[in-house]
Amino acid sequence: MVVNLDNKDELEATDILVRFYNVDNPIIISIIQTDSVSAKSFSSNFLNDSEKKSTDIWAVVTFATALIGFMYLPLLFVPICFISSIISYYRLKDNQNLTGKGLRLTGAIINSINILYLMYTFDLGPFNPNN
Incomplete structure (x- = not known):
């Protein structure tokens, strides 16, 4: 035109x-x-x-630490992923020019699976045979 x-x-x-x-x-x-x-x-x-929207760095950190924790060192990366997920949630909620909600959510889901795996490995919570 x-x-x-x-x-x-x-x-x-x-x-x-x-x-x-x-x-x-x-x-x-x-x-x-x-x-x-x-x-x-x-x-x-x-x-x-x-x-222009940019990706929230804490969402990327959440996703990366969830993957690294799932593959290598879950005891180290699970708390880092949990904390970065909370930080990313509030940053994305407050700032409309940031994207990364899917990265944060995917990282949080992988981290939740990782937490369940750790609970199973160490016989904690519902995985404890003495309950």
Whole structure:
């Protein structure tokens, strides 16, 4: 889609782009202004550049420690994973620009399986034969 802005201003061009963006069309939009020195090209997601989401580092730590604890040293990594999972939960809850909910949840589930395995290994809780 090419929008020719012979006598239009930047605000109207932005309005056209917003209306086009709301259709969720991934086509690249080119705006050519005859009065300006340069031509501007915007992709359909240029409006959200300031709202880029990043992955929460504590969600990554939760997932990584859950995997490492599941494979190598569960006694060391289970508490680290549990604490980082709680930190990640509250960071993701408070900050909408962070992603990683799936990583945190997957790490917490793997850590829960790991805790059950440790309880079974050391005959604790419901796995204790003396209960």
